[in-house]
Amino acid sequence: MTANPAFGAHLQPFAGLPSFMRQPATRELEGVDVAIVGIPYDGGTSHRSGTRFGPRKIREASLMLWGYHHTQQLAPLEVLRVVDYGDIDVSPVDIEATNTAITDEVSAVLKSGARVISLGGDHSIALPLLRAHAAQHGPLAVVHFDSHCDVGQPEFAGRPYSHGTPFRYALEEGLIDASAYLQIGIRGPSSRATYRSDAQALGARVITIDEAFELGMPDVIKEIHAHIGNRRVYVSLDIDAADPAFAPGTGTPEVGGFTSYQLLQLVRGLAGFDLIGFDLVEVSPPYDHGDITAILAANLAFEFLALLARKKIKNATP
Numbered sequence: 001m002t003a004n005p006a007f008g009a010h011l012q013p014f015a016g017l018p019s020f021m022r023q024p025a026t027r028e029l030e031g032v033d034v035a036i037v038g039i040p041y042d043g044g045t046s047h048r049s050g051t052r053f054g055p056r057k058i059r060e061a062s063l064m065l066w067g068y069h070h071t072q073q074l075a076p077l078e079v080l081r082v083v084d085y086g087d088i089d090v091s092p093v094d095i096e097a098t099n100t101a102i103t104d105e106v107s108a109v110l111k112s113g114a115r116v117i118s119l120g121g122d123h124s125i126a127l128p129l130l131r132a133h134a135a136q137h138g139p140l141a142v143v144h145f146d147s148h149c150d151v152g153q154p155e156f157a158g159r160p161y162s163h164g165t166p167f168r169y170a171l172e173e174g175l176i177d178a179s180a181y182l183q184i185g186i187r188g189p190s191s192r193a194t195y196r197s198d199a200q201a202l203g204a205r206v207i208t209i210d211e212a213f214e215l216g217m218p219d220v221i222k223e224i225h226a227h228i229g230n231r232r233v234y235v236s237l238d239i240d241a242a243d244p245a246f247a248p249g250t251g252t253p254e255v256g257g258f259t260s261y262q263l264l265q266l267v268r269g270l271a272g273f274d275l276i277g278f279d280l281v282e283v284s285p286p287y288d289h290g291d292i293t294a295i296l297a298a299n300l301a302f303e304f305l306a307l308l309a310r311k312k313i314k315n316a317t318p
Helices: 051-062 095-111 123-137 166-172 195-201 209-215 217-228 260-268 292-316
Strands: 034-039 082-087 115-120 140-145 176-186 205-208 232-238 274-281
Touching: 034 051, 034 095, 034 292, 051 115, 051 274, 051 292, 095 115, 095 123, 115 123, 115 292, 123 140, 123 166, 123 232, 123 274, 140 166, 140 217, 166 176, 176 195, 176 209, 176 217, 195 205, 205 209, 205 217, 209 217, 217 260, 232 260, 260 292, 274 292
Parallel strands: 034 082, 034 115, 115 274, 140 176, 140 232, 176 205, 232 274
Antiparallel strands: none
């Protein structure tokens, strides 16, 4: 398979339609390896809204990804057939209707055999995404990069779901294999002393930012592989895992996080896993400066494509 002929140096990043890396914008999934799915929803946000604009801005930033990954020594678009599926039809005022729409639509994409890279949107979308993936694969091993545990109790009276609750419900619903669940980068003040221990009580292996820096990125990667083993893996990446110096465009920034390069290291460290899905959430363009958050997000999605391409090459090798 050759790269999409519409993608090349002759097209400038300021021209043409801003589908992800200029891949075909289509819902035709026959023979597709990866579908990029936008979820422009921020109704689960408890502080600064704006992540509904994230998918569009990440797509715009992806136009500067020229295609060849020098670390992996491959061009993912020459290995994988990738399409931009477009956006889920969300309901800004109804999180439960939105959750249902996400689960239904993504389930249909997964049934086609394509992997899904989801661009958010706030982190509440992780719950319906995990429902869709677990329905196909069973309880999931999950690697979760974040500054927050997101296993909180309901934040609003009579409203169970928000961007601070998805992993509590995912664990309670049995979507996640609690023995293979890591939270990486956790930091910052919280509303109660038991915030981190609540996650641990639910089964999460919590690697705080302090532990991550004490270990160093290579040893964090070793810990991930030791904890996950050979299970199928779903990856959820909240952009606020990065320090706001590198990703200011997010709703709940926490100082003292990962650098852009450290996040690249960590995602590259997932090489070898059977990666079944990926979401990248909480990019909020209204708070971004020079699009640096969106640029980082687009590059992290590109890293995930490179991992899938490397895995496909390995699986095809006799």
